[in-house]
Amino acid sequence: MKKLALLAGTALALAVGAVSGASAADKLKACWVYTGPIGDFGYSYQHDQGRLAVEKELGDKVETAYVENVAEGPDAERVFERFAREGCGIVFGTSFGFMDAELKVAKKFPNVKFEHATGYKSAPNMGLYNARFYEGRYILGQIAAKESKKALAGYIVSFPIPEVVMGINAFMLGAQSINPDFKVKIVWVNSWFDPGKEADAAKALFDQGADIIVQHTDSTAAMQVAEERGLKGFGQSSDMIKFAPKAQMTAIVDNWGPHYIKSVKAVLDGTWKANDVWEGIKDGTVHMADYANMSDETKKLAEATQAKIAGGWNPFTGPIADQSGKERYAAGVVAPDADLLGMNWYVKGVDDKLPQ
């Protein structure tokens, strides 16, 4: 019975392949929707690097298009709809906030393929993709706990969405694995992108005694403040070492190219399915910039942890307790992906009230 189903499935896939193969005689148009400017040298910049990787890899088989600076909300819906009408074969929505708008358009255009980054709602023609950035953040936590002289890090964050909360938690779990009393001060700037505000937040955190800065916002401003003050920090999205040659210890680099190439190829081959892909350090989607400005011992530790995570170990492995001390995951239990993607609580030891 199972075999039969498999056969039927293969036949179907072949049929679909034949159909889309016929229409792919002319170029496949792959389209991207970015929330920020591609010149942000951060999140949207890295997605665009992925788009360029697709162009380079697949050459004249594809044609790409993108719209940058798309506000998350009703505006986004119009952009997705326009792309769908303009004959895009696959549309990538690269920001969490596009989720509902993209889903609505995906339902309206069942023949167009959609992929949405970092969200949790899907459809038969809308797949999900994400990167396990938290794996990198666990490593940052360990480095911070090793290198901070005050056992205190400052953490600049944008909006209280699960992705960000998950990052804070992973960072703290990493730090606590080295120093159980490690503390973090959290500042919300309520923006993904405002260099001035990010710099002000970094200054405030340093003024209050933090000697290491972690950011979940996109610009290099905070790293420049760290460099100026002779303190340390971690880059975000891109390798920011040029901006902070003495301050950046490492950076979590988003490397979307491999995934985009795989997806676009699948559409060309007619094998595309609405998947739920969540790749990390192992697959190269999450790339750690060169470890620098830290002791050799810390560097070795970071490399060892990176290897352990690449080997399949999940930082969200119990025992993990929340702020109230209630055990969320017992020893040895790995938090399921669905829990991580909807994470709205802090682990024990975070001194902050989560904005709801």
Place this chain on the structure above:
Amino acid sequence: MLEAIILTIITAATPLLLAAVGELVVEKSGVLNLGVEGMMVMGAVAGFAVTVSTGSPLLGIVGGAVAGVIVSLLFAFVTLTLVANQVASGLALTLFGLGLSGLMGESFVGQPGIKLASLDIPGLTTLPFVGKVLFGQDILVYLSFAAVFGVSWFLNRTRAGLILRAVGDNHASAHALGYSVIGVRYLAVMFGGAMAGLGGAYLSVAYTPLWVENMTAGRGWIALALVVFASWMPWRAAIGAYLFGAVTVLQFHAQALGIGFPSQFLAMLPYLATVIVLVAISGNRRATLFNTPSSLGKPFVPDR
């Protein structure tokens, strides 16, 4: 700690103050230029580009001012010579500036900039507490204060300032008296462009020495609002800019201290506090009305 906070507040307030003082003069001449954001962002990209290309932040800020003047001339030509709608043209200028700056700055993304040097007077800058605040700032900070005093003096104490105000209050009468309404307004718009350009250059050369698209992040709009809420008085605009900067910075400190306010409320606070305070000090409605340029935003076509 207090010193560090004050230093941060100064950097947060300076770009707003520079742009606001410029726009104040523009509006006093009867022109409403909503393109401050666009001029600022052009100043930011030009300031960064010149700084990186020449290695001199000082030339960079000059470049920022020049870029601001050039785009403001575009606005002046469209609204003063061609008498197009000022509101629409100003909005268009903002969109234009944001787009063009992104294009111009493409090759500068991901490049570190050079920071504008701060004043360092031996003996004075090292004074405890007041040293760095009073004698350790960069040139644009001092310039922003000079602009507040200068503009205040110019508008209220000089003949040229009187003419500018006359043009803004009643352009028909000023014209009848033989003053060149269009000429005065051209100069005012150019001054506004230069100041907005400086404000933008401050961002990319002093505040955060980097270029990224859209890096003004709405500061031009805040400067515009400050002018109105300051009822067109330079020193009130200064209070507004510093208040806005102060509350922005202090709410970060409040968050870092772990005072349990919702961060969304704290993020709103700078806007709220600035509006309330400026409205309160503008309490005298007649004086405010008196100070409002009556011809603001009205097109002028010389009858002969």
